[in-house]
Amino acid sequence: MDSTAADRFDTSRFEASRNRLASLAYRLLGSAADAEDAVQDAFLHWQAADRQRIKVPEAWLTKVVTNLCLDRLRSAQARRERTVGAWLPEPLLDGDPMLGPADTFEQRESVSLAVLTLMERLSPLERAVYLLREAFSYSHAEIAEILDLTESASQQHLHRARSRITAARRRGSAEVDPASARRIVEEFLAAASSGRTERLAALLTDDATAISDGAGLTETLMQYDTPQRIAAVVRAGFKPTPAKRRFAGGTSAVHYALVNGAPAILFVVGDQVVGAVTFDITNGKIATVRGIAAPTRLARLAEAWRQHEPETPLITQW
Numbered sequence: 001m002d003s004t005a006a007d008r009f010d011t012s013r014f015e016a017s018r019n020r021l022a023s024l025a026y027r028l029l030g031s032a033a034d035a036e037d038a039v040q041d042a043f044l045h046w047q048a049a050d051r052q053r054i055k056v057p058e059a060w061l062t063k064v065v066t067n068l069c070l071d072r073l074r075s076a077q078a079r080r081e082r083t084v085g086a087w088l089p090e091p092l093l094d095g096d097p098m099l100g101p102a103d104t105f106e107q108r109e110s111v112s113l114a115v116l117t118l119m120e121r122l123s124p125l126e127r128a129v130y131l132l133r134e135a136f137s138y139s140h141a142e143i144a145e146i147l148d149l150t151e152s153a154s155q156q157h158l159h160r161a162r163s164r165i166t167a168a169r170r171r172g173s174a175e176v177d178p179a180s181a182r183r184i185v186e187e188f189l190a191a192a193s194s195g196r197t198e199r200l201a202a203l204l205t206d207d208a209t210a211i212s213d214g215a216g217l218t219e220t221l222m223q224y225d226t227p228q229r230i231a232a233v234v235r236a237g238f239k240p241t242p243a244k245r246r247f248a249g250g251t252s253a254v255h256y257a258l259v260n261g262a263p264a265i266l267f268v269v270g271d272q273v274v275g276a277v278t279f280d281i282t283n284g285k286i287a288t289v290r291g292i293a294a295p296t297r298l299a300r301l302a303e304a305w306r307q308h309e310p311e312t313p314l315i316t317q318w
Contacts, residue, residue, distance in 0.1 A: 089116035094258035113237035170211035192238035200231035204265040216294030254315035273302040
């Protein structure tokens with residue numbers, strides 16, 4: 001095999017792993033843009049390596065991507081960007097390959113916005129061990145090799161990560177029947193659009209929270225608690241005005257969608273997603289509402305939507 005053919009063969013071996021590597025990087029970083037950068041950096045490492053000496057390319061690439069992500073999480077710049085109160089995971093439209101694998105409940109949960117947010121409470125090593133074990137089913141021996149630690153240390157990191165996530169996870173959190181989730185979200189939208197704040201509050205858990213990125217116009221997230229406060233804020237936010245339409249670039253259609261496996265509504269002008277509201281549902285009520293409208297956080301979701309064949313909107317003109 002000549003050098004050109006060998007390069008093509010080695011490139012195809014990397015491309016066969018790209019989606020898996022991207023989904024690992026996304027889970028570790030919570031950012032599609034950063035995940036893409038990590039995978040591209042891994043490709044450069046792959047090109048520069050003596051590939052004839054790499055016995056198991058998948059394992060080698062997993063190690064490279066994981067450690068590139070850990071370097072990113074440990075950097076001073078990342079610590080500033082991920083300050084508590086200023087960071088949200090980047091949402092992805094269901095069907096995005098970065099959300100895979102998704103065969104088990106643990107795999108699906110590991111990419112939910114709720115768990116991606118909870119993982120900010122973990123150290124970088126705890127996060128890596130947790131994801132390699134829970135989402136990618138690596139053994140502790142394999143994780144020890146990837147992270148250059150002992151099997152015992154891997155087991156300890158996993159125990160601490162599981163304990164912290166379990167302690168922070170809402171009681172009763174579990175997969176929600178899709179039809180029930182959609183019904184709850186449609187009731188929420190109807191109440192928000194009509195101004196029925198009492199009905200809005202009744203749809204929320206007693207300890208519900210709402211988070212908004214303020215369309216990227218504020219440095220910190222806006223956070224609200226108590227059902228009454230959230231209902232008032234949602235009602236004000238869902239009331240269309242000429243100023244909001246100018247800011248959005250036109251009159252929006254409101255669509256139901258699944259984002260990171262959870263129910264969501266998307267505000268769409270033409271074929272451009274200009275806002276997303278996602279919901280965590282617990283025991284038949286809404287536990288968390290996230291409003292995301294910063295263009296940088298919606299870039300990949302918006303691109304996926306343009307390739308998507310949408311259903312009839314819930315609201316044709318908002």
